[in-house]
Amino acid sequence: MPHALDDRRKKLHFRAWRRGFREIDLILGRFADAHLADLDAAELDAFEALLGVPDQIAYAWIVGQAPPDAAHDTTTLARIRTFHSIEQDL
Numbered sequence: 001m002p003h004a005l006d007d008r009r010k011k012l013h014f015r016a017w018r019r020g021f022r023e024i025d026l027i028l029g030r031f032a033d034a035h036l037a038d039l040d041a042a043e044l045d046a047f048e049a050l051l052g053v054p055d056q057i058a059y060a061w062i063v064g065q066a067p068p069d070a071a072h073d074t075t076t077l078a079r080i081r082t083f084h085s086i087e088q089d090l
Helices: 002-017 022-038 041-051 055-063 075-089
Strands: none
Touching: 002 022, 002 041, 022 041, 022 055, 022 075, 041 075, 055 075
């Protein structure tokens, strides 16, 4: 089981850095660098689901331009928002 989670994390890390919209690549890629290893299976599910959302929509949710839909309003998204907010303050 740990090996399967490691493989999944590697794939999610790759996807987080290569979405095609540079701003979201930087946010999700940096979050993945810093926190992907700490996410449990449910949090990985939420992260993976967020990676399936179109770039501009996910970006708007993360930066607070639009509220997320109920299915994506997760603790993982909250962690990403907090991470992005802290990164902006540095």
